[in-house]
Amino acid sequence: MIHEKFTKDSIISLSNLTVIKEIDDYTIGDEQKNIFFRVPREAVYVIEEAEGHNTIEEIQNSILQNKKIEIDVLDFMNTLNNLGVINNISLNEGHRNNFIKNLGKLLFNKTTVIFYIINILLTIILLISFPNKLTPNYQDTFVLSSIGLSLLLFFFVSWFLVFVHEGAHYLAVSATGKKMNFQLSIRWFWVVIEANMNTLWSISREKRYIPFLAGFFIDILIINVSFILILIINDIFVISLLKMVALIQFYKIIWQFIIFLRTDFYYVLLNYFGVSTLTKGSISYLLRKISSKYSLFFDQLSIREQIICKRYSWLYVISLFAICYLFLFFSIPTVFHTLKTTLNILSAFAYNTFEFWDSFIVIALIFFEFILWIIAAYKRFKRGD
Structure with missing residues (x-):
């Protein structure tokens, strides 16, 4: 008001x-x-x-x-x-769902962080020990012989895992006694669900790390369980399904290193450095030689901010490698294989065959993703992000 x-x-x-x-x-x-x-x-x-x-x-x-x-x-x-932050009457915090809050405290606390760190180390050990069996590749997208049904299955499983990731953030934030909400948005070409955790800025810096990393911790746990089950299960279909889950989680973990897309890792670094101009300052440092506007902005930062932004800017190199890796080894091969197979089938125009309608599923999914992208872009535009 x-x-x-x-x-x-x-x-x-x-x-x-x-x-x-x-x-x-x-x-x-x-x-x-x-x-x-x-x-x-x-x-x-x-x-x-x-x-x-x-x-x-x-x-x-x-x-x-x-x-x-x-x-x-x-x-x-x-x-x-x-x-709009001045009120005549101080507002009291609403009642909390004690079950959700207690569940969040049970899953995300200083003790369980040790468990999640062990999971990270175990995942790395498993990948190094069994690279041929466990390293995800784009072909793991196609669990079934039917390309359309495979992509449909991939679509539902991937969105389910997205909700699990965001649900982890929700539980961890609830454990702090704060609340959060979700919003549909876009990051470059990707449609994403963002966890709006701005309320965490009202608690101490030390308490923000677990909520920021909760989704990542769950991603690591899921991929770790998938790797272990792949090694001990003999059923071919179940292994294929687990490999698809591992691929989705592996993609999401690499995604976290693309910090310029404001991933969970970005907020961890923002919280650690405590510099509100972290992104703009780092970009200004990188572009200061070719733009007087960026050069002027960088020169106006304090000495401490300049040092931090210089160091942080090197992480953009890691981001570049991460995004190239995802595109070259996962996104582009998957899209190329899908479109090539689909167009070959549709060119025959045998609409009375299963293959034709299977390919139609692919077209329908692409159209649905496009609609989601339009909706997310519109919502982001209205928010002024």
Whole structure:
């Protein structure tokens, strides 16, 4: 809610705002409205004084007297007002589903993190020990002899695993006592479901890592179980199904290294470095030689921010290798094989055969994915991402 413009006589309470110390600055925001932003220490002085008892002028004078700092409190209050984070009444957090919260605490805590780390190490060991049996390849997409039914199965399994991944984030966030929501979006060519975890900026930095990594932990657990079952099961169909699951999870794990798409790893690094300009600063460092705009932006960063952005920019090289690997070894071969087979069948136009209608499933899935992409792009455009 945006109120009328304030005056020096206005009495305002900012008790609804959370304040969390980062490295060089603070994250403040309204958890109920899901609005968070970074501010310097001076802004926190204002929030601490604004308890609904003193006028804006009294707050300014108090800070000047006690902190020896002159702050334009009126301008700051009007800025917060324009952002819609000033309330007349402090909002209390709604009731939580205790079962979900307790389940989240059971699955995602400091002890279980050790278990997930062991899973990561075990997955690496299994891949190194049995590369021929376990290393995923694009042919694992096609579990059945029917290409259309294989892709249909792949479609449902992959989206189910996406929901499992996001569900892990949901449980981990719930364990902190916060809430989150999901939204459909696009990352380059891919349609994705994003877990909006902005409420995590209202808790301490140390407590954010597990919710950010919860989806990745579950991905590793699933691929690890799939690898073990592949090694001990003899049924060909079950092995093929498990290989498809492993392929999907392997793809998602490599995806995490494409940090410029704001993956879970990106938010972990953002939280670790505590620099709100991490992405823009790194891009500015890389492009500063060819653009005066980027050069000017990078030069305006603090020495610490410049050092961090320089180091972080090297991760874009890893991102480049990751995206090339996914395209060259998975996406392009799968699409080429699918289209080649489908077009060969459709060219015969034998619509009374199973093969023709099997190929029609492929066309229908491509059309459905295209519709999803349009919807996701529209939603992202409306959000202004």
